[in-house]
Amino acid sequence: MAANKSPTTSWIYDIECYINMFEVSFIPYGVPQDVIDLYIAADIAKNKEDKRLILEAMGAKTFIIYRAYHEDKFERQNMTPASWDDSNNISSGIEGLYMFFKSHKIIIGYNSFNYDMTMLDIFIHYAPTFDWKTGLREDTYGRKQHITEFLFEHSQKAVDKDMGGKTYRRLLDFYKGRRYFRPFTDFDIQKILYLDATFVALKAVMIVLKWYRIQDLPIHWSYRIKRDEIALVTDYNINDVLGTDALVKNQQKELDLRAKLSEMYSIDLRNMSRSSIGKNLMTKFYSEWSGMPSYEFVDLRTERSAVPIGKIVKDSITFKTPFYRKILEAIQRYSIYIGLGTAKQSELKRENIANGIVVTTWKKSFQSLEFLSHNKGYTMAKGGLHSKDDPKVIWAEPNEILADPDVNSMYPSFIVEYGVSPHHLSSKVFLGIVEWLRTTRLDAKHNGRKLEADALKIVINRIYGALNDAMDYLYDPECTYTVTINLQLLLCNLIEAFELNKFEVLSANTDGLLIRLPIDRKGTFDRICKEWEEYSKLTLETEKFEKYCRSAVNDYIAVGYGFYDALQSYNRSGSWIDNKGNVYTSKAAIEDKFIKYKGYFLQEPEYNKGYEYPVVKKALKEYFLYGVDIT
Numbered sequence: 001m002a003a004n005k006s007p008t009t010s011w012i013y014d015i016e017c018y019i020n021m022f023e024v025s026f027i028p029y030g031v032p033q034d035v036i037d038l039y040i041a042a043d044i045a046k047n048k049e050d051k052r053l054i055l056e057a058m059g060a061k062t063f064i065i066y067r068a069y070h071e072d073k074f075e076r077q078n079m080t081p082a083s084w085d086d087s088n089n090i091s092s093g094i095e096g097l098y099m100f101f102k103s104h105k106i107i108i109g110y111n112s113f114n115y116d117m118t119m120l121d122i123f124i125h126y127a128p129t130f131d132w133k134t135g136l137r138e139d140t141y142g143r144k145q146h147i148t149e150f151l152f153e154h155s156q157k158a159v160d161k162d163m164g165g166k167t168y169r170r171l172l173d174f175y176k177g178r179r180y181f182r183p184f185t186d187f188d189i190q191k192i193l194y195l196d197a198t199f200v201a202l203k204a205v206m207i208v209l210k211w212y213r214i215q216d217l218p219i220h221w222s223y224r225i226k227r228d229e230i231a232l233v234t235d236y237n238i239n240d241v242l243g244t245d246a247l248v249k250n251q252q253k254e255l256d257l258r259a260k261l262s263e264m265y266s267i268d269l270r271n272m273s274r275s276s277i278g279k280n281l282m283t284k285f286y287s288e289w290s291g292m293p294s295y296e297f298v299d300l301r302t303e304r305s306a307v308p309i310g311k312i313v314k315d316s317i318t319f320k321t322p323f324y325r326k327i328l329e330a331i332q333r334y335s336i337y338i339g340l341g342t343a344k345q346s347e348l349k350r351e352n353i354a355n356g357i358v359v360t361t362w363k364k365s366f367q368s369l370e371f372l373s374h375n376k377g378y379t380m381a382k383g384g385l386h387s388k389d390d391p392k393v394i395w396a397e398p399n400e401i402l403a404d405p406d407v408n409s410m411y412p413s414f415i416v417e418y419g420v421s422p423h424h425l426s427s428k429v430f431l432g433i434v435e436w437l438r439t440t441r442l443d444a445k446h447n448g449r450k451l452e453a454d455a456l457k458i459v460i461n462r463i464y465g466a467l468n469d470a471m472d473y474l475y476d477p478e479c480t481y482t483v484t485i486n487l488q489l490l491l492c493n494l495i496e497a498f499e500l501n502k503f504e505v506l507s508a509n510t511d512g513l514l515i516r517l518p519i520d521r522k523g524t525f526d527r528i529c530k531e532w533e534e535y536s537k538l539t540l541e542t543e544k545f546e547k548y549c550r551s552a553v554n555d556y557i558a559v560g561y562g563f564y565d566a567l568q569s570y571n572r573s574g575s576w577i578d579n580k581g582n583v584y585t586s587k588a589a590i591e592d593k594f595i596k597y598k599g600y601f602l603q604e605p606e607y608n609k610g611y612e613y614p615v616v617k618k619a620l621k622e623y624f625l626y627g628v629d630i631t
Contacts, residue, residue: 009103009104010029010105010107011027011028011105011108012026012027012028012029012108012109012242012244013116015115016217017155017221019148019222020148021066021148021230022064022065022123022151023062023065023234023237024063024097025060025063025241026060026063026100027059027060029106029248031058031245036242039051039054039055039058043212043239060238062234062238063093063100064093065148065151066230067146067149094130094132095132097127098124098127102183103183104184104185106184106185107187108187108189108244108248109188110188110205110243111188111191111196111202112186112188114196117169117186118158119154120186121180121182122154122172127147130147186271187255187270187271188271189244189247189251189255190202192258193254194273194275203216205243206246208605208606209243209247213239215239218236219232257455258272258277261281261451265284269281274461274462275465277459278459278460278466279462281459282433282462282466282474285437286430289432290429297473298473300424301470301473301475301476302424304478306337306338307477307478309332309333309334309335309481310332310333313331313332313485313486314486317489317493319492319493319496320500321500323355327492330353330359331485334361335365335366336366336477336481337363340365343362343367347362347363348360349361356372367381367382368380374504376388376505380488380492382481382484383484385487385492386510386554387505387509389507389552389553391551391552393547393549394547394548395546395547396516396546396547396561399518401519401544401561402514402545403516403517403543404543405515405541406511406542406543407487407491407539409438409442410487411460411487413538413539414487414538415431416435417537418486420479422474422479423478424476437460441460490536490538491511493536494513494532498528503521503525503528506548507548507550508553512540514545514548545558545559545596546561546564547559547563549624551600552599554599556596556598557595558595559594559625560596562594566578566594567590570587576590595625600617602617603617603621
């Protein structure tokens with residue numbers, strides 16, 4: 001449990017700021033989990049001395065700048081640290097914190113980009129203007145101000161939207177010109193995971209991580225801290241740092257991905273969300289392929305007031321039956337108007353076209369087309385095709401498979417095959433990049449270059465979203481609807497082909513279908529898929545299931561074909577071997593291979609959604625997979 005002898009350059013940290021106390025706690029990045037577990041055990045046992053020793057062994061540091069307060073008055077000088085804590089793992093005062101940053105540090109915080117980093121910058125820049133013994137300085141009028149009051153004033157402005165909030169840093173004079181050089185690199189794990197966009201607090205994340213101790217600030221931020229309360233705040237602060245450490249460990253792959261991508265592409269991506277990574281890499285690629293500096297194209301957009309659907313539907317799309325031809329004819333009468341806002345339910349207008357084909361519009365703008373075919377309801381909207389699925393458990397009968405043909409790399413494949421590109425950019429360059437991304441990613445995926453494959457997937461996913469993002473230089477809404485409307489019509493082609501060949505379509509969801517497939521008809525199924533691939537210029541990949549438990553189209557548990565045979569083998573011998581020779585020695589490993597969860601049935605909560613009755617989802621899983629009684 002001895003502390004690492006080599007100098008630590010990376011730290012997890014957090015700040016607490018009161019009117020008479022400024023405190024920063026640091027824990028070295030990469031403390032082994034068994035040491036963290038020892039601290040947790042000591043904390044649960046309320047053993048303060050063991051906690052202190054373990055923190056010391058970790059190499060943790062807490063810097064406290066304090067103005068003593070008693071009997072409603074401030075003492076003029078800071079007290080001596082030894083008078084209240086003589087342990088070596090805590091350094092107190094202005095000098096300790098200032099000298100900590102004399103050598104460059106990498107620090108990782110939660111919501112640190114918007115707050116903690118700014119507060120450290122303010123401290124580092126202004127600390128030399130204060131007397132380090134008293135913490136006081138005089139202003140131009142001879143009035144004395146303590147550094148804790150000074151930092152507290154800035155803290156309030158940094159968290160108050162009306163006084164600056166996230167943009168407060170931009171208002172500070174010392175950032176301008178070359179008067180301040182930041183002696184640390186800050187990584188904000190909240191920003192990296194895009195949790196800042198939905199304002200997910202650290203406590204909510206700690207709940208999802210099942211952190212052992214969830215605690216709110218023990219003393220309100222507006223109170224003056226008394227001497228005997230310092231340890232209480234410090235203990236709370238260290239708990240937050242350890243919670244952040246748990247998140248960093250949990251998301252280590254995300255940090256490693258950014259570090260490696262920064263190295264691969266010579267661009268600093270370490271403090272960016274996946275969306276920002278995609279945007280920055282695409283900007284780099286477009287600049288390199290076009291030979292244009294980014295400032296020449298990043299402000300370009302193609303603004304449109306409307307997209308006529310008849311103009312964007314591809315001439316190659318045809319149907320064999322009068323019913324689907326009527327759908328094609330009906331949808332082409334309408335336009336999608338841009339920038340109308342959100343429709344109210346009472347303002348929607350529904351028009352029955354023919355044979356149960358209903359088109360919904362709002363202010364004459366197309367919203368959706370609903371139709372009923374072979375007793376199955378479907379909705380074509382502006383974004384994707386969905387079937388109307390009732391809650392149901394669907395089993396594959398003996399000698400049947402539930403087949404799930406999905407379109408491979410659906411959006412980029414359509415963009416390339418049909419030449420969809422923003423009007424204001426070079427079509428040759430844009431399509432060349434998308435094709436290169438698609439083929440290079442597939443090559444990387446199939447040849448074990450996982451990191452490269454992940455990176456390129458991020459860029460590919462970002463491109464489609466950016467086409468309809470008015471803040472992005474790829475913005476051209478005609479491209480978005482050219483992709484989505486045509487892909488929905490192409491999926492309708494596939495539905496029509498299966499219906500004509502007497503297959504039951506069980507579900508449709510954006511990029512694929514669920515088909516009841518008798519095993520003796522697999523040849524016909526494969527022929528339909530191959531003919532559709534040739535017709536659409538896209539490719540399909542089929543998953544096979546034996547059970548499908550759904551509450552709605554996007555909420556289901558899908559049980560892979562062969563799961564119950566594998567489970568039987570495991571129950572008999574304690575292991576199961578797949579057809580590639582891989583040995584599975586736990587039920588959880590077999591579940592990971594075969595079971596697919598979506599929407600409400602996801603077993604692990606997402607950080608931006610938190611827990612909502614997790615026991616219900618566990619009970620549903622046990623019931624649908626193994627027949628365990630819900631109660």
